[in-house]
Amino acid sequence: MDxxxxxxxxxxxxxxxxxxxxxxSAAAALxxxxxxxxxxIAALERAAGAQLLERRREGVRLxxxxxxxxxxxxxxxxxxxxxTRELAGLPAEGGTVRLGWFASAGAVLLPRAVAALRRSxxxxxxxxxxGTTPALVRALRAGSLDLALISSAxxxxxxxxxxxxxxxxxLAERSLLLAVPVSHPLASGDSVDIAQLxxxxxxxxxxxxxxxxxxxxxxLDERPRIAHTARDWLAKLQLVAAxxxxxxxxxxxxxxxxxxxxxxxxxxxxxxxRRVLLARLPGPLPEPAARVAEALRAAVESG
Amino acid sequence: MDxxxxxxxxxxxxxxxxxxxxxxSAAAALxxxxxxxxxxIAALERAAGAQLLERRREGVRLxxxxxxxxxxxxxxxxxxxxxTRELAGLPAEGGTVRLGWFASAGAVLLPRAVAALRRSxxxxxxxxxxGTTPALVRALRAGSLDLALISSAxxxxxxxxxxxxxxxxxLAERSLLLAVPVSHPLASGDSVDIAQLxxxxxxxxxxxxxxxxxxxxxxLDERPRIAHTARDWLAKLQLVAAxxxxxxxxxxxxxxxxxxxxxxxxxxxxxxxRRVLLARLPGPLPEPAARVAEALRAAVESG
DNA sequence: TCTGTGGTATGCGTGATTGTCATGGACTTG
DNA sequence: CAAGTCCATGACAATCACGCATACCACAGA
Numbered sequence: 207m208d209x210x211x212x213x214x215x216x217x218x219x220x221x222x223x224x225x226x227x228x229x230x231s232a233a234a235a236l237x238x239x240x241x242x243x244x245x246x247i248a249a250l251e252r253a254a255g256a257q258l259l260e261r262r263r264e265g266v267r268l269x270x271x272x273x274x275x276x277x278x279x280x281x282x283x284x285x286x287x288x289x290t291r292e293l294a295g296l297p298a299e300g301g302t303v304r305l306g307w308f309a310s311a312g313a314v315l316l317p318r319a320v321a322a323l324r325r326s327x328x329x330x331x332x333x334x335x336x337g338t339t340p341a342l343v344r345a346l347r348a349g350s351l352d353l354a355l356i357s358s359a360x361x362x363x364x365x366x367x368x369x370x371x372x373x374x375x376x377l378a379e380r381s382l383l384l385a386v387p388v389s390h391p392l393a394s395g396d397s398v399d400i401a402q403l404x405x406x407x408x409x410x411x412x413x414x415x416x417x418x419x420x421x422x423x424x425x426l427d428e429r430p431r432i433a434h435t436a437r438d439w440l441a442k443l444q445l446v447a448a449x450x451x452x453x454x455x456x457x458x459x460x461x462x463x464x465x466x467x468x469x470x471x472x473x474x475x476x477x478x479x480r481r482v483l484l485a486r487l488p489g490p491l492p493e494p495a496a497r498v499a500e501a502l503r504a505a506v507e508s509g
Numbered sequence: 510m511d512x513x514x515x516x517x518x519x520x521x522x523x524x525x526x527x528x529x530x531x532x533x534s535a536a537a538a539l540x541x542x543x544x545x546x547x548x549x550i551a552a553l554e555r556a557a558g559a560q561l562l563e564r565r566r567e568g569v570r571l572x573x574x575x576x577x578x579x580x581x582x583x584x585x586x587x588x589x590x591x592x593t594r595e596l597a598g599l600p601a602e603g604g605t606v607r608l609g610w611f612a613s614a615g616a617v618l619l620p621r622a623v624a625a626l627r628r629s630x631x632x633x634x635x636x637x638x639x640g641t642t643p644a645l646v647r648a649l650r651a652g653s654l655d656l657a658l659i660s661s662a663x664x665x666x667x668x669x670x671x672x673x674x675x676x677x678x679x680l681a682e683r684s685l686l687l688a689v690p691v692s693h694p695l696a697s698g699d700s701v702d703i704a705q706l707x708x709x710x711x712x713x714x715x716x717x718x719x720x721x722x723x724x725x726x727x728x729l730d731e732r733p734r735i736a737h738t739a740r741d742w743l744a745k746l747q748l749v750a751a752x753x754x755x756x757x758x759x760x761x762x763x764x765x766x767x768x769x770x771x772x773x774x775x776x777x778x779x780x781x782x783r784r785v786l787l788a789r790l791p792g793p794l795p796e797p798a799a800r801v802a803e804a805l806r807a808a809v810e811s812g
Numbered sequence: 813t814c815t816g817t818g819g820t821a822t823g824c825g826t827g828a829t830t831g832t833c834a835t836g837g838a839c840t841t842g
Numbered sequence: 843c844a845a846g847t848c849c850a851t852g853a854c855a856a857t858c859a860c861g862c863a864t865a866c867c868a869c870a871g872a
Binding site for chain 2: 847848849850851
């Protein structure tokens with residue numbers, strides 16, 4: 207019943223689990239078996255004298271004790287990282303910002319911001335990675351990201367209910383748009399009426415369970431016909447260009463639509479607004495991260 | 510060659526070693542064998558990819574890599590402590606200040622300051638412990654003390670040459686004094702001439718090696734006759750009272766001399782000045798520690 | 813209802829870690 | 843030189859932590 211008996215590997219495993227959300231995927235990421243991870247977590251819980259994870263059907267969630275330990279684990283592991291670098295004679299890793307982003311931000315917003323930043327602040331290194339909203343939020347909380355671009359749909363709930371609440375900043379609020387092949391009859395006008403969407407073929411994202419179906423215009427009162435599913439935006443848009451179906455795109459992607467695709471607004475239904483948020487842990491923002499946030503704001507506004 | 514492979518026990522052992530100055534005493538303190546400590550250090554050095562300790566005849570000293578690791582180790586272990594407390598539901602240990610002191614400060618200065626503090630700031634808990642200058646300095650650097658009272662003699666060199674240098678503040682500078690039995694011929698005057706010290710019997714502290722002989726008036730050109738040696742101040746002063754010999758006392762002790770002992774200045778020789786310093790790690794001083802420092806300053810001045 | 817598919821826990825055997833004990837080497841001091 | 847300090851290391855034992863296989867649980871879908 208004393209965290210003192212914890213081990214560094216235990217903490218590392220725990221952080222990975224907190225970030226991935228399941229023991230199994232954490233194990234895969236660490237090159238362990240699921241069994242080893244399960245044991246490490248059990249040992250850490252024994253050391254902490256409290257349950258750290260709430261086992262649920264679809265994985266695990268942190269308990270409040272779990273959050274306490276996660277915060278410590280992140281601090282401890284960062285400290286060790288810093289010492290490792292210092293021992294290796296490298297300068298303190300102060301100029302690197304780790305940024306996470308949701309898939310649609312990767313086409314336009316992210317490259318534009320990073321490019322601008324490289325010109326204006328060449329000393330800042332930005333490393334980024336893509337992820338879903340829950341994955342990005344967990345990564346923020348596990349301390350493996352500094353900033354995360356996430357998207358949010360009405361009713362614009364915060365991405366998690368943990369404490370402390372994440373610091374959120376709305377970068378943009380735009381309407382959801384529709385991608386149609388230029389050869390498609392709907393492509394002739396400057397907008398599409400929602401009634402015209404009946405009976406169309408759709409190109410959807412992998413519906414990973416609880417997530418609402420992405421790619422199909424929301425609120426249709428029919429069962430949509432899914433012609434193709436694809437995770438990748440380029441694939442989806444090329445499928446659209448090839449006339450295989452329609453799909454929804456966020457406004458931040460419109461500028462990157464390939465030839466053969468028209469991006470149009472939809473009239474008629476309720477306004478389908480989407481927000482682009484910049485999320486981070488509360489607290490003071492280090493200088494380089496603030497510059498990155500600034501560049502992201504600029505990139506959003508210039509689009 | 511990666512500190513990542515270090516273990517928490519390794520770091521804990523290393524901190525203890527850094528604080529004690531020898532593997533052997535660290536082992537005793539931790540309840541390990543010297544051999545186990547040696548192996549832990551070896552493992553940590555292997556993980557760090559650098560030698561952390563410089564082995565010397567009288568123990569070990571930290572190398573520069575060792576200081577890097579020590580700073581990290583202290584931070585990591587403190588972090589774990591904090592998490593342990595938080596898990597146990599205790600409030601953050603913000604109101605406790607750990608103060609170290611040199612033996613002569615224990616009689617008057619320390620009790621006075623602590624008593625005053627308990628009246629003026631009852632919320633602050635002060636835990637203290639006695640130690641030699643090197644032990645206190647090591648404890649500061651290992652993060653197991655917040656403040657340390659140390660004494661310093663000319664040429665008033667800093668207590669260690671490590672980096673970053675300790676923050677030092679001179680609380681008082683006073684002359685060394687002489688304790689004589691009231692029954693002793695020298696006790697009749699208001700001061701003693703250095704010439705009168707020839708041939709006297711002395712009560713000295715344990716001369717633990719390199720330390721200069723404590724208790725005997727410095728600079729005598731004869732080999733002093735040591736009648737008794739004692740570590741404890743009460744014992745030494747009672748021996749003086751019993752007429753067994755003379756000894757030197759710091760001015761901060763004068764007020765606590767028992768009956769039967771007179772404390773007198775010495776004329777003639779070079780001025781034997783002694784400073785009382787308050788030492789701490791550089792950097793911002795947390796609020797409660799600042800209050801303790803203030804109380805110590807006040808206690809010195811009111812004496 | 814049965815079966816497949818996510819996920820986590822656990823019994824068992826094995827190899828690596830991490831201790832103790834005992835010993836040895838380098839050095840200082842009386 | 844003998845005795846004391848200190849640290850390092852070979853031999854051994856106990857424990858730990860892993861992988862494997864399997865059990866378990868909840869849910870989804872035919």
